[in-house]
Amino acid sequence: MEAVISLAIGIVFGAGIWLVLRPRSFQVLCGLMLMSYAVNLFIFVMGRLWIDRAPLIPSDLPAGSAPDPAALADPLPQALVLTAIVIGFATTALYLVVMIGSRGLTGTDHVDGREPEP
Amino acid sequence: MRALDHLLLVPILLPLLCGAVLTPLTQGWHRLKFALGYASVLGMLATALALAALADGGYWRDGIGVYLAANWAAPFGIALVADRLAALMLLLTALLGLAALHFARQRWGRIGVHFHTLFQFLLMGINGAFLTHDLFNLFVFFEVMLAASYGLVLHGYNAERLRASMQYIAVNLAASLLFLLGAALIYAAAGTLNMADLAARVAAMPPADRGLLELGATVLALAFLIKSAMWPLGFWLPTTYAAASPPVAAMLVLMTKVGTYAILRLWLLLFPANDGSAAGFGYEALLWGGMATIVFGAAGMLSTDSAGRLAGYGAIVSSGTLLAVIGYGQASLVATGLYYLAGSTLAIAAFLLLIELIERIRTPRAAMLALTMEVWAVEDKPDEPEGRGVPAAMAFLGLSFAACALVIAGLPPLSGFVAKFSLFHALLNPPDGPIPAAGWALMTLILAAGLVAVLSMMRFGVRTFWASRVDAPPRLQRSEVLPVVFLLGLTVVMTVEAGPIFGYLGRTSEGIHRPADYIARVLGQPPVASAVEAK
Numbered sequence: 001m002e003a004v005i006s007l008a009i010g011i012v013f014g015a016g017i018w019l020v021l022r023p024r025s026f027q028v029l030c031g032l033m034l035m036s037y038a039v040n041l042f043i044f045v046m047g048r049l050w051i052d053r054a055p056l057i058p059s060d061l062p063a064g065s066a067p068d069p070a071a072l073a074d075p076l077p078q079a080l081v082l083t084a085i086v087i088g089f090a091t092t093a094l095y096l097v098v099m100i101g102s103r104g105l106t107g108t109d110h111v112d113g114r115e116p117e118p
Numbered sequence: 119m120r121a122l123d124h125l126l127l128v129p130i131l132l133p134l135l136c137g138a139v140l141t142p143l144t145q146g147w148h149r150l151k152f153a154l155g156y157a158s159v160l161g162m163l164a165t166a167l168a169l170a171a172l173a174d175g176g177y178w179r180d181g182i183g184v185y186l187a188a189n190w191a192a193p194f195g196i197a198l199v200a201d202r203l204a205a206l207m208l209l210l211t212a213l214l215g216l217a218a219l220h221f222a223r224q225r226w227g228r229i230g231v232h233f234h235t236l237f238q239f240l241l242m243g244i245n246g247a248f249l250t251h252d253l254f255n256l257f258v259f260f261e262v263m264l265a266a267s268y269g270l271v272l273h274g275y276n277a278e279r280l281r282a283s284m285q286y287i288a289v290n291l292a293a294s295l296l297f298l299l300g301a302a303l304i305y306a307a308a309g310t311l312n313m314a315d316l317a318a319r320v321a322a323m324p325p326a327d328r329g330l331l332e333l334g335a336t337v338l339a340l341a342f343l344i345k346s347a348m349w350p351l352g353f354w355l356p357t358t359y360a361a362a363s364p365p366v367a368a369m370l371v372l373m374t375k376v377g378t379y380a381i382l383r384l385w386l387l388l389f390p391a392n393d394g395s396a397a398g399f400g401y402e403a404l405l406w407g408g409m410a411t412i413v414f415g416a417a418g419m420l421s422t423d424s425a426g427r428l429a430g431y432g433a434i435v436s437s438g439t440l441l442a443v444i445g446y447g448q449a450s451l452v453a454t455g456l457y458y459l460a461g462s463t464l465a466i467a468a469f470l471l472l473i474e475l476i477e478r479i480r481t482p483r484a485a486m487l488a489l490t491m492e493v494w495a496v497e498d499k500p501d502e503p504e505g506r507g508v509p510a511a512m513a514f515l516g517l518s519f520a521a522c523a524l525v526i527a528g529l530p531p532l533s534g535f536v537a538k539f540s541l542f543h544a545l546l547n548p549p550d551g552p553i554p555a556a557g558w559a560l561m562t563l564i565l566a567a568g569l570v571a572v573l574s575m576m577r578f579g580v581r582t583f584w585a586s587r588v589d590a591p592p593r594l595q596r597s598e599v600l601p602v603v604f605l606l607g608l609t610v611v612m613t614v615e616a617g618p619i620f621g622y623l624g625r626t627s628e629g630i631h632r633p634a635d636y637i638a639r640v641l642g643q644p645p646v647a648s649a650v651e652a653k
Contacts, residue, residue, distance in 0.1 A: 020288070020292065025284065028288055032288065032291050032292070032295075035292070035295050036291075036295060039295045039298045039299055039302075042298075042299060042302055043298060043301075043302040046302040046303065046305055046306040047305075047306075076305070076311075077302070077305065080254055080301075080302070080305075083254070083258065084257075084298055087257075087258070087261045087294075088291075088294070088295075090265065091261065091264070091265060091268070091287075091291055091294070092291070094265065094268055094269075094287070095287050095288070095291060098268070098272065098280065098283055098284055098287060099284070101272075101275070101280055102280045102281065102284055105276075105277050105280055106277055106280070106281070111284060111285070111288075112281065113277065113280065113281035113284070
């Protein structure tokens with residue numbers, strides 16, 4: 001499972017890097033989004049991969065007994081991922097707005113704001 | 119917890135609330151918006167002064183005030199920490215914010231609907247980044263600061279600003295991803311994100327397990343170094359500075375210092391130079407990277423003829439000097455580095471504000487004449503003035519420009535000279551053994567960068583003030599002149615009061631070189647016994 005996930009993260013991130021280096025702003029935007037997906041997955045994986053373990057203390061726990069930490073997944077990376085998704089989403093949306101503005105004002109979608117000399 | 123501990127929240131809450139109140143005010147209401155924003159910045163200034171007094175006056179043990187947000191004990195919740203360093207940076211933020219806001223009063227604050235709102239959120243992000251003691255919370259405050267700065271760089275929307283901010287946003291989005299990667303790696307290696315807890319765990323970590331942590335710290339440092347524009351990572355900076363409107367550019371100068379601050383804080387906490395087995399990780403890279411940055415900035419200063427880019431490269435030189443000073447790893451250097459940080463930030467911000475006023479005397483005709491003189495290498499100056507007395511506006515611009523140039527180049531009598539002198543004093547008196555080769559290299563570079571700064575500032579000054587014919591004195595508003603005078607006055611105060619300031623900075627430096635104090639104070643802070651339990 002670890003190998004599959006790390007390969008997936010690597011491929012998504014690599015595709016993102018390639019797109020970020022492209023000259024059109026829409027490609028850059030897609031690249032940034034792919035990279036942020038890869039990073040979000042990465043944060044999630046950094047809390048270790050568990051199967052069938054809840055990140056929260058079960059509600060049917062008998063009164064007075066402490067929960068067993070080994071039976072729980074690490075909740076912190078999941079909280080971090082949520083925050084990172086929200087923030088990444090907002091800033092990417094902002095970039096999209098700037099991109100559209102730039103397209104309207106300069107008449108080209110090249111990242112430099114002008115077409116390269118032929 | 120005592121009543122005054124709640125002051126730690128004020129620099130974050132005040133701009134947040136003020137920005138929230140300003141948001142629904144759309145068109146018009148300029149005076150009200152300005153008054154609210156101004157009051158908030160004045161409040162921040164008072165709070166910063168109070169925090170500095172509390173941290174330095176022995177109100178808190180070891181000069182470290184800890185505030186546990188939502189009353190969670192330290193490694194679990196988010197802790198805010200105010201020490202002398204944080205108070206100093208908060209003070210610098212408030213002073214710069216005051217000047218930039220005042221400058222924006224007549225023109226820049228009126229052309230956009232949400233200038234004042236974004237300005238408050240920017241201040242909130244910066245203040246939060248200085249106060250927080252949690253890595254992920256630092257990320258959140260960085261994003262608040264960046265999101266506000268994206269809007270502000272676009273302020274006064276034209277094609278040049280759009281182009282610049284496309285690059286600025288793309289670079290910073292990528293840097294944020296690196297920040298997240300670094301924080302995740304550090305969490306995977308150490309299992310905590312609280313800085314004090316992290317420092318304790320790093321010190322106790324066996325060297326074999328340290329690889330992942332050092333990888334994480336490196337990735338994290340990359341994100342900070344993009345902000346503070348270290349050499350291969352700082353190409354975005356001059357374009358952005360030159361494109362942004364002057365009050366915003368002045369605040370951007372401070373934002374590069376946020377990156378430097380984060381490096382200083384984290385590195386001295388996690389990898390103290392003098393003890394522990396994690397000693398010295400990454401210092402070499404900071405030192406040589408900083409020196410490369412000085413070279414790059416100096417070359418840029420020589421090569422450009424646009425004032426905004428000149429200021430941008432000046433900021434790069436200042437960043438490079440600071441990074442090299444941190445990387446040098448000598449405790450006595452840090453105090454002078456902080457003095458240099460404050461002085462150069464104020465001067466470059468003043469210069470960026472001044473540029474707009476100076477541009478008003480450079481009519482296209484005058485600019486063309488200056489260019490011609492450069493091309494034909496006309497060296498002889500006009501023998502006598504053209505029979506017209508220099509009007510007061512010109513005198514003000516000339517004098518302020520000279521003051522900026524003196525501080526940026528580090529010539530006597532202003533604070534730049536004091537900073538360089540004490541840097542050299544510290545470099546020439548190492549605590550043990552002879553001066554290493556890197557010390558000589560750093561001194562040579564600082565001297566050379568100073569010379570280059572003199573040259574390029576003089577070239578700009580000659581072209582602007584002597585070589586251009588002034589047909590009519592430029593029209594300056596009082597609200598635009600005052601902030602420049604204020605910022606330059608601060609550098610004069612820094613020069614006159616250098617003794618007490620160095621005393622404070624010396625105690626600051628001693629404090630941040632004792633990570634054990636932070637570990638003890640932050641992890642030992644008891645949560646408040648809650649009202650429910652007390653019943």
